[in-house]
Amino acid sequence: VVAHSSGNHAQAVARAARTLGLRAVVVMPSDAPERKRARTEADGAEVVVVGTDSDERARRADELARERGLVPVPPYDHPLIAAGQGTAGLELIEDADVVERFYAPVSGGGLMAGCAVAVHALSPKTEIVAVEPADGNDTRLSLAAGERRKVAPPRTIADGLRVRTPGEQTFPVLAAHVARVELVSDDELLDAMAFALRELRLVLEPSGAASLAVALRERRGRVGVLLSGGNAAPEHLAEAARRAGRGAP
Amino acid sequence: VVAHSSGNHAQAVARAARTLGLRAVVVMPSDAPERKRARTEADGAEVVVVGTDSDERARRADELARERGLVPVPPYDHPLIAAGQGTAGLELIEDADVVERFYAPVSGGGLMAGCAVAVHALSPKTEIVAVEPADGNDTRLSLAAGERRKVAPPRTIADGLRVRTPGEQTFPVLAAHVARVELVSDDELLDAMAFALRELRLVLEPSGAASLAVALRERRGRVGVLLSGGNAAPEHLAEAARRAGRGAP
Numbered sequence: 001v002v003a004h005s006s007g008n009h010a011q012a013v014a015r016a017a018r019t020l021g022l023r024a025v026v027v028m029p030s031d032a033p034e035r036k037r038a039r040t041e042a043d044g045a046e047v048v049v050v051g052t053d054s055d056e057r058a059r060r061a062d063e064l065a066r067e068r069g070l071v072p073v074p075p076y077d078h079p080l081i082a083a084g085q086g087t088a089g090l091e092l093i094e095d096a097d098v099v100e101r102f103y104a105p106v107s108g109g110g111l112m113a114g115c116a117v118a119v120h121a122l123s124p125k126t127e128i129v130a131v132e133p134a135d136g137n138d139t140r141l142s143l144a145a146g147e148r149r150k151v152a153p154p155r156t157i158a159d160g161l162r163v164r165t166p167g168e169q170t171f172p173v174l175a176a177h178v179a180r181v182e183l184v185s186d187d188e189l190l191d192a193m194a195f196a197l198r199e200l201r202l203v204l205e206p207s208g209a210a211s212l213a214v215a216l217r218e219r220r221g222r223v224g225v226l227l228s229g230g231n232a233a234p235e236h237l238a239e240a241a242r243r244a245g246r247g248a249p
Numbered sequence: 250v251v252a253h254s255s256g257n258h259a260q261a262v263a264r265a266a267r268t269l270g271l272r273a274v275v276v277m278p279s280d281a282p283e284r285k286r287a288r289t290e291a292d293g294a295e296v297v298v299v300g301t302d303s304d305e306r307a308r309r310a311d312e313l314a315r316e317r318g319l320v321p322v323p324p325y326d327h328p329l330i331a332a333g334q335g336t337a338g339l340e341l342i343e344d345a346d347v348v349e350r351f352y353a354p355v356s357g358g359g360l361m362a363g364c365a366v367a368v369h370a371l372s373p374k375t376e377i378v379a380v381e382p383a384d385g386n387d388t389r390l391s392l393a394a395g396e397r398r399k400v401a402p403p404r405t406i407a408d409g410l411r412v413r414t415p416g417e418q419t420f421p422v423l424a425a426h427v428a429r430v431e432l433v434s435d436d437e438l439l440d441a442m443a444f445a446l447r448e449l450r451l452v453l454e455p456s457g458a459a460s461l462a463v464a465l466r467e468r469r470g471r472v473g474v475l476l477s478g479g480n481a482a483p484e485h486l487a488e489a490a491r492r493a494g495r496g497a498p
Binding site: 198202204230235237238244246 | 446447450451452453479483484486487489490491493494495
């Protein structure tokens with residue numbers, strides 16, 4: 001199989017391939033955290049490094065699929081990928097019961113599309129709130145325009161949320177389910193990581209803390225917050241720990 | 250009710266008292282982490298601060314019980330406290346099934362006594378390994394001597410493991426179940442906290458990382474490791490984050 005990913009999908013594909021006895025090739029951007037790359041290789045995958053643009057790694061993965069006859073496993077734009085990622089939302093509602101509001105990050109939209117469908121199936125009145133970085137606001141622009149828009153390569157520290165445009169297949173699902181899109185700054189992401197360290201005793205990476213950042217800003221009602229990803233780069237973990245020490249007990 | 254504790258029992262008593270609509274007074278040492286004290290007060294308890302010696306806070310709690318007619322809730326030396334804390338070991342075996350070896354920290358011995366009984370009830374062949382700080386090795390000395398021994402007030406950063414002698418009621422239970430006692434240094438505690446941040450995405454406090462430190466040193470077999478306590482002081486969390494960044498991915 002061949003996949004492209006900034007890191008978490010890469011690790012998932014590597015692990016799944018190893019479990020199934022398949023060979024995995026994963027195309028990763030040169031600015032992916034070293035730790036994500038090392039973990040992907042540790043699970044036996046061959047990592048091919050390209051530039052930082054999310055479009056470039058998708059193209060390279062397509063080439064590799066053709067050249068080597070590999071089966072592509074897309075990071076978000078496929079119904080089965082979205083459905084698999086959506087099991088997180090399913091489990092949240094099964095465990096926590098109906099919530100007023102559900103927050104999840106959106107990048108290519110696979111996780112959010114899957115979760116939104118699952119959450120609305122079990123809890124039709126839940127307000128679905130998508131969260132993206134301020135400079136990666138392609139989903140907000142696209143939903144406002146009613147069609148997919150593309151932004152310049154985002155520079156946010158949330159390396160998992162740098163996809164430049166919603167997926168072709170995920171976008172209509174987002175349009176049908178997402179009530180609003182909220183934007184977060186890098187500063188808010190680090191504050192949310194600090195909150196998670198201090199109050200939840202959990203390490204989150206910036207992308208994984210995005211939904212928490214908005215939930216903390218709004219602080220109302222009984223809500224579900226999807227925390228996705230704990231592969232924090234050392235410098236972000238250190239900064240979050242510093243902020244956690246400064247914060248209220 | 251009145252309790253004395255370096256912090257985690259304090260918070261548990263405060264929370265339980267609030268839930269039951271009771272007034273809680275908690276005697277804490279002056280070197281308890283600020284965060285533990287603040288959290289105890291946030292749950293509505295009155296905190297009385299005494300010196301750093303664990304004997305001193307036990308005496309002050311006894312005085313308060315007499316003076317104000319409060320019911321004492323001992324931190325470890327009571328069968329019901331040990332039984333309650335032992336549910337952690339019970340849950341571990343229920344979830345993880347039989348293990349070759351079980352690691353838990355020991356201070357006054359309530360957690361370990363309860364867990365050892367629970368673990369051995371479900372998994373009689375499990376080797377029970379108690380972990381304590383190098384300068385708080387009262388349980389090791391006591392088990393070797395066959396009777397309770399007392400050490401000088403420990404200075405370890407593991408503030409939850411500074412009790413100077415095993416409990417009167419917990420000691421015979423430890424003697425019956427614990428196979429060996431391993432000692433850990435502050436340096437190993439910080440390394441174990443770093444491992445937990447990096448690999449488990451969990452914040453542990455030094456006391457809570459003690460059993461993990463020994464499990465990492467031994468690294469063999471299918472083991473159960475009790476991680477107890479995530480109220481890390483800012484300086485310890487920051488140091489662990491620094492070490493996590495240096496470590497292998």
